Amino acid sequence: MNNRFMQKFIEIAGRIGSQRHLVAIRDGFVAIMPLVIVGSLAILVNNFPAFGDFKFVEWMNGIFGDGNWQQVGGSIWNGTFAILGLLIAFSIAYNLAKSYSVDGLSAGLISAAAYIMLVPWTGDGGLNAAWMGTQGLFVAIILALILTELFRILVNSKFTIKMPEGVPEGVARSFTALIPATLILILVGLFQALMAVFAEVSVFEVIFTAIQKPLQGLGNTLPAAIIIAFVNHILWFFGLHGTNIIGSVIEPIYLPLIEKNLDLFQGGMSAFDVPYVVTKPFLDSFVFMGGSGTTIALLIAIFIVIRNEQKHPYREVAKLSAPAGLFNINEPVIFGLPIVLNPVMLIPFILVPVTLTIISYVALATGIVPKTVAILPWTTPPILSGYLVTGGSWRGIALQIVNLTVAVLLYIPFVLAGARTLKQRMEGK
Amino acid sequence: MKIILVCSAGMSTSMLVNKMRKSAEERNIEAEIKAVAESELKNNMENLDVVLIGPQVRYLEKKIKEQVEPKGIKAAIIDQMAYGMIQGDKVLDQAINLMK
Numbered sequence: 001m002n003n004r005f006m007q008k009f010i011e012i013a014g015r016i017g018s019q020r021h022l023v024a025i026r027d028g029f030v031a032i033m034p035l036v037i038v039g040s041l042a043i044l045v046n047n048f049p050a051f052g053d054f055k056f057v058e059w060m061n062g063i064f065g066d067g068n069w070q071q072v073g074g075s076i077w078n079g080t081f082a083i084l085g086l087l088i089a090f091s092i093a094y095n096l097a098k099s100y101s102v103d104g105l106s107a108g109l110i111s112a113a114a115y116i117m118l119v120p121w122t123g124d125g126g127l128n129a130a131w132m133g134t135q136g137l138f139v140a141i142i143l144a145l146i147l148t149e150l151f152r153i154l155v156n157s158k159f160t161i162k163m164p165e166g167v168p169e170g171v172a173r174s175f176t177a178l179i180p181a182t183l184i185l186i187l188v189g190l191f192q193a194l195m196a197v198f199a200e201v202s203v204f205e206v207i208f209t210a211i212q213k214p215l216q217g218l219g220n221t222l223p224a225a226i227i228i229a230f231v232n233h234i235l236w237f238f239g240l241h242g243t244n245i246i247g248s249v250i251e252p253i254y255l256p257l258i259e260k261n262l263d264l265f266q267g268g269m270s271a272f273d274v275p276y277v278v279t280k281p282f283l284d285s286f287v288f289m290g291g292s293g294t295t296i297a298l299l300i301a302i303f304i305v306i307r308n309e310q311k312h313p314y315r316e317v318a319k320l321s322a323p324a325g326l327f328n329i330n331e332p333v334i335f336g337l338p339i340v341l342n343p344v345m346l347i348p349f350i351l352v353p354v355t356l357t358i359i360s361y362v363a364l365a366t367g368i369v370p371k372t373v374a375i376l377p378w379t380t381p382p383i384l385s386g387y388l389v390t391g392g393s394w395r396g397i398a399l400q401i402v403n404l405t406v407a408v409l410l411y412i413p414f415v416l417a418g419a420r421t422l423k424q425r426m427e428g429k
Numbered sequence: 430m431k432i433i434l435v436c437s438a439g440m441s442t443s444m445l446v447n448k449m450r451k452s453a454e455e456r457n458i459e460a461e462i463k464a465v466a467e468s469e470l471k472n473n474m475e476n477l478d479v480v481l482i483g484p485q486v487r488y489l490e491k492k493i494k495e496q497v498e499p500k501g502i503k504a505a506i507i508d509q510m511a512y513g514m515i516q517g518d519k520v521l522d523q524a525i526n527l528m529k
Binding site for chain 2: 320334335
């Protein structure tokens with residue numbers, strides 16, 4: 001492959017991957033992941049499927065009275081998913097400020113305060129909860145980025161109060177942030193008033209209908225899912241962390257989709273009927289089994305093809321990679337086999353995930369398999385993940401097994417070819 | 430000596446770190462080795478000798494080198510094969526050679 005082209009590609013992908021604002025967005029989402037996963041598990045427990053005759057939900061209701069114990073999960077939801085917009089406004093501002101080495105805590109607090117200032121009110125004088133969650137995600141991102149840039153400029157300017165030496169650092173810091181915070185919040189307040197008086201519309205509604213909704217509509221299509229799978233694997237083929245690089249684009253678009261599914265599932269809708277097919281758990285559970293490239297299938301293919309030569313390099317790599325591979329960690333096989341820049345492996349490494357994306361999309365869209373209603377840690381092993389992610393359906397497991405079988409069959413010819421090239425090269429020496 | 434490995438999520442690299450520690454112990458080399466995310470690097474610069482960069486974040490090389498080299502800290506990308514095969518001793522060798 002053309003070396004100059006490759007260098008250029010790595011450089012550009014790298015520049016995107018380390019772009020400050022994109023990194024702040026990505027790390028902001030990474031930071032709230034624990035809360036997101038807990039919130040999702042709470043929903044799963046509240047709507048746990050029946051095991052044959054054992055109906056967990058009814059059993060618990062029998063002990064605590066109808067719906068009482070489910071309040072625990074319900075309030076966890078309220079503190080996590082229901083306020084994701086607010087959490088993101090804080091965490092992105094925090095991370096962006098940190099990357100400039102200015103006070104992250106102050107930047108995060110200002111951004112969160114500004115977010116609340118802009119949230120529309122309900123008729124009876126409460127915050128409109130609809131805009132606190134994922135519907136406000138894009139406002140949160142834009143707000144965090146703009147305000148933190150402003151904050152950085154102001155903090156590094158003359159508009160700060162410098163405390164004399166000997167004042168404790170915490171106190172000095174809060175005074176440094178005082179004037180920037182004042183100016184920023186007045187600006188946000190003016191903006192809010194202008195929008196309310198002249199446009200008579202909330203900035204939340206404007207951004208939601210103009211940006212977020214169309215993007216989400218696009219995101220829930222098969223072509224979008226295929227593009228994501230394709231780009232991710234091209235990046236990995238060049239040895240770059242694909243999921244990491246495109247994460248800042250994926251998360252804001254796809255988190256609201258799974259949230260909608262979860263919310264409706266929580267309200268009693270069946271996992272077959274929730275609206276969105278393509279979500280991040282969809283890709284994680286049905287396509288990226290064993291990691292990007294569905295490499296767990298590659299490992300199985302290697303164990304099938306190379307049974308007799310215990311010391312074969314492929315087998316060695318596969319053995320080494322298997323334990324971590326169960327938890328979807330696959331750097332050993334990606335760099336050790338290697339897959340990176342290995343022309344033999346390029347085709348299956350992209351073909352397999354794209355094929356599985358299509359199969360899974362069709363299976364979910366036609367209602368053969370329930371849609372995704374849980375967010376799991378991406379390290380959840382396949383089979384278990386297929387069961388949990390569909391709200392406890394054996395059909396989720398069945399789809400994973402079908403997918404794995406297809407993937408193994410697709411990998412086998414390439415493992416054979418790879419092993420042959422390897423042998424020729426070793427004998428040629 | 431103090432060695433830091435920079436990767437993305439710190440998952441696969443931590444397996445390598447364990448192997449490197451074992452190798453250092455066997456060779457009686459006193460070494461502090463750990464893996465951090467790129468954003469955490471600046472909080473770990475004290476007494477640091479070598480930064481090793483995971484091959485999947487190789488695009489950070491320039492940025493990290495600009496950050497650490499003025500302080501006399503050496504930085505390099507981990508040999509891809511050694512990384513993949515989790516060869517702790519080889520990567521440790523790489524770090525030691527960098528310090529020479």
